[in-house]
Amino acid sequence: MEYSPQEINKEVNKGNLRKREAIDYLISLLEYNSDISIRKECIKAIEELNLRTYDLFMILENLLISDSNETIRKAAAEAIKKCFPTLSYNPLIWTLENDTSYECLKTALDTIKKDRTDETKSFLVEKLQKIKLNEFKQSIQSIGLIKLKIPDLTEMYSDYLTSLYLKEIFPKVKFSFKEGRLKGINFSNIDTHNFGWRDKIAIKNTSVLNELLNLKNLECLAPFPYEWSIQNQTSLNCQIELFRVIKNLDNKFGRSFFIQQIKNIEHVKILKSLNKLVKEEHSISDLETPRLFSILISYVTIIYLEKKNPNIKYNLNHGIITSLTLDGTPLIRIPEIVCNLTKLNSLSLKSCKLYSLSNSIENLSLISNLNLENNNLSNLPSTICNLKNLKNLNLSKNQLSQLSPLFGSLENIESLNLSNNDLTELPQSLSKLTNLKSFNLSCNHLKTLPEDTFNDMEQLNYLNLYLNNLEKIPKSLTKLISLNYLNIENNKIDQLPFSLGNLKNLKIFKAGENRLINLPNSISKLSNLKILDLRWNRIKTLPSDLSTLISLQELLLTRNRLSSLPDSLNQLYLLKKLDLTFNQLKKLPNSLDGLKNLEILILYNNKLENVPESLGDIKSLKYLNLWGNKLRSIPESIGLLINLEVLCLNGNELAHIPESFENLCSLKKLSLNNNKLDQIPRIIDKLTALQELSCEWNNF
Secondary structure (H helix, E strand, C coil): CCCCHHHHHHHHHHCCCCHHHHHHHHHHHHHHCCCHHHHHHHHHHHHHHCCCCHHHHHHHHHHHHHCCCHHHHHHHHHHHHHHCCCCCHHHHHHHHHHCCCHHHHHHHHHHHCCCCCHHHHHHHHHHHHCCCCHHHHHHCCCCCHHHCCHHHHHHHHHHHHHHHHHHHHCCCCEEEEECCEEEEEECCCCCCCCCCHHHHHHCCCCHHHHHHHHCCCCCEEECCCHHHHCCCHHHHHHHHHHHHHHHHHCCHHHHHHHHHHHHCCCCHHHHHHHHHHHHHCCCHHHCCHHHHHHHHHHHHHHHHHHHHCCCCEEEEECCEEEEEECCCCCCCECCHHHHCCCCCCEEECCCCCCCECCHHHHHCCCCCEEECCCCCCCCCCHHHHHCCCCCEEECCCCCCCCCCHHHHHCCCCCEEECCCCCCCCCCHHHHHCCCCCEEECCCCCCCCCCCCCCCCCCCCCEEECCCCCCCCCCHHHHHCCCCCEEECCCCCCCCCCHHHHHCCCCCEEECCCCCCCCCCHHHHHCCCCCEEECCCCCCCCCCCCCCCCCCCCEEECCCCCCCCCCHHHHHCCCCCEEECCCCCCCCCCCCCCCCCCCCEEECCCCCCCCCCHHHHHCCCCCEEECCCCCCCCCCHHHHHCCCCCEEECCCCCCCCCCHHHHHCCCCCEEECCCCCCCCCCHHHHHCCCCCEEECCCCCC
8 A cells, every 4th residue: 555655644643554664655755756745745754753763864864965956955954953863963064065055054054053072163163264255254363263162153154154145146245244243234236137037046035035034143234226126026025035034133223224214215105104104103213113114015015016007006004005906907816025015904906817816815914805806716725714804805706616614714704705706515614704794696606505504694784696506595594684685586496485574674685587486475574675576487476465565666577477466566655666577467456546656667568458547546657668468448547647758559459549648748758569550649749748759560
């Protein structure tokens, strides 16, 4: 049976694999596997399991001395340092004599620093005396190196190595030494020419800058020129890393450095914000180092981003960026510098062609608004779930197919937009989002929702489930006592729960394009409902008592199978729009006088043979569509509709129109196509507001 290094580690810890067997497996992998990541994991397993056989030592020593990969050599050095301290001297001394890897040399130095033998001391003194760097040589001329202790000698040699490798990466960097210790570093002479791909390769990473933290005697440091640092992400990272090192030095030098750099800022918008800071709070000189650091990071971020995208939008609070909008900027991935803006509370990256998010997005710990709409994200780093202050998250129009179970840890989130993705299911943990007020899941591929999803979302007032593949809605949805808006349109739902009536605060309910045959009687309890959209279903009858829907303003029933309407329809006093297009109505209720606010009545394509006289009582009516019925006459009472602006009577069997038409003083459009009129009615000449008349395909 073959094991991976991680599996070997687990099996040993479980007691399923003896250490000797584990060693044999690991040696085999190290000798016969060329995959660098696997070999590195093998060495890590040796270290974690604290395996200490001589054959393992020989393998590690061979890797340290002869492997061509720097990562493997460093890992081997670390393992020898931990597991074979008594055997480590010779291989690590060899490393100091022959290796060129900065990381390996530092590991070797850190190990022999603890040695106390004269042999080690003599070796270090000899190494220091052979150094040819003039600045260093002059600084140790008056020192008796042999009198120093091994830790002092290793620190001196470490300072020298740091200067050596900085010089290799940045050839024009300047140093000053005092008694063998680095006192000053000047990066200001770096060429500000265009920073090309060769430079990026030379600066593979900025880890060497982290070593400046170990320069305990540093007194002076000049940063990279700002023109150089804003050329690209690599040069910018160098500057940011340098600032972070200076902040972490935590001494007077770091503080005075930041103060001086900030006083040199000439950016108009930042200066204005800093002046406000001085007026409202303190002088720049009184600020703490972390705050000074944040101001300087904001400055370099702004000048970098303005160079790349002059149209960026941002807000500052006392010199620190608090909101940033980069909408429409093709980024591919979020720049690391954005994740360094730890005071940011709003970030918008809409339509930036993002394919991935960095794990370091968790650095934005104060962010409350994050907009990632319309990108190419197919997954999210789990670290996004560490943004505990997040209130509004927009992930719409991406390619997400699943969510991490950790999503439930976003406990303060109030608005979550996941529309237009590829989600097929939701994690159970979403039920923990108890502060959620707006939840948009429209345009996904959801077939079911976890039964308890909405159990504790008592504050939810907006829920959009439009265009999914849902066959039913969970009963927990009817516990959403604060819900104002519910959209379940374009699913495969054939039945609504009876407990729907519990949604007492519901104002807009859209359930169109489903497979509903009837409605629960409890729908009549929705006394705050203003819009009820049931278009494109298979509804045959409506609940008999609609009178309790006292707030209803729009009732949309297009494309159903209604053959009649309940008399209680006449009691919907606030109704403004009634759409009954494409049903099977043969008649209307005799009384319509209660619809005092109705402005739009659409009865297109039904089977009506007549219209009741009470139609004339709806004096608020502005639009009336009776197209495609079987009407042979129109009641005289139609003349009472003095506010009517549009009247569609196409496709009926009308042979004449009533004289009362002349009273339609507001009528602008009249359609009489496809009827049985013998001539254009003369009464039409009296319609003074008429702008459009169509009466084709009649009998004249």
